Amino acid sequence: xxxxxxxVLVAMALIxxxxxxxxxxxxxxxxxxxxxxxxxxxxxxQAGRAAIQKRPCGSCHTIPGISGAKASVxxxxxxxxxxxxxxxxxxxxxDNLVRWLKDPHQVDPQSAMPRMGIGEKEARDMAAYLYxxx
Ligand code: HEC
Numbered sequence: 471x472x473x474x475x476x477x478v479l480v481a482m483a484l485i486x487x488x489x490x491x492x493x494x495x496x497x498x499x500x501x502x503x504x505x506x507x508x509x510x511x512x513x514x515x516q517a518g519r520a521a522i523q524k525r526p527c528g529s530c531h532t533i534p535g536i537s538g539a540k541a542s543v544x545x546x547x548x549x550x551x552x553x554x555x556x557x558x559x560x561x562x563x564x565d566n567l568v569r570w571l572k573d574p575h576q577v578d579p580q581s582a583m584p585r586m587g588i589g590e591k592e593a594r595d596m597a598a599y600l601y602x603x604x
Contacts, residue, residue, distance in 0.1 A: 507551075507601040511564045511594050518599030521592050530583070534603055544583060551604040557581065567600065568593040 507515050519535060522528070528539030532546040545557075553562050559577055560566040569576070571593040574583040588596070 503602055503604070507598045510601060511568070511598040513591075513594030513596070513598035515595070515598040515602050518592075518595035518597065521596055522599060525586060525588070535599075547600060547603060549603055551601045557583070564594075564597055564601070567597045571596055 504515055507513075522533060522539075523536050527533060528536050528541060530541050530543035531539060532541060532548060533539035534548055550562075556562050556566055556570050557574070557578065560570060568590065572588050572590070573585050574581045575585055
């Protein structure tokens with residue numbers, strides 16, 4: 471009786487190992503990306519995600535990973551990590567992004583994106599999260 475189930479058990483075990491390997495690899499790729507954005511920005515992507523969730527960013531932007539962030543007043547921040555320019559004005563570097571987040575009007579007084587009183591640390595965290603969007 472038990473013998474009849476042996477092939478099924480073996481197949482299930484193999485599938486479990488396969489799924490495990492796949493998840494492990496995904497996890498590793500994810501943490502490599504996290505290490506990279508931390509090194510780039512000096513910020514913490516998890517804290518940045520929480521800060522973006524708390525601030526009104528999602529009322530103007532579509533932002534992956536932020537619940538309710540489906541607006542289209544500003545450009546979607548989807549794949550922001552691969553974007554060449556910030557708001558079409560600044561080269562997309564970590565320092566320029568931090569500068570933009572702290573005060574968009576310092577870059578362009580006419581920008582519809584408001585100054586939100588974001589400090590250096592919060593801006594670095596947000597930048598770290600935005601660079602995980604690839
Ligand atoms: C009132 C609407 C509004 C809010 C709130 C807002 N933004 Fe923006 N954002 C804009 C607009 C409009 C632009 C395009 C600016 C321009 O081209 O001058 C923009 C541009 C950007 C860009 C550059 C995007 C690109 O593709 O170049 C980033 C990054 C960004 N916003 C992040 C944020 C974050 C993070 C928050 C929250 C802390 C936020 N924004 C809050 C309206 C908003």
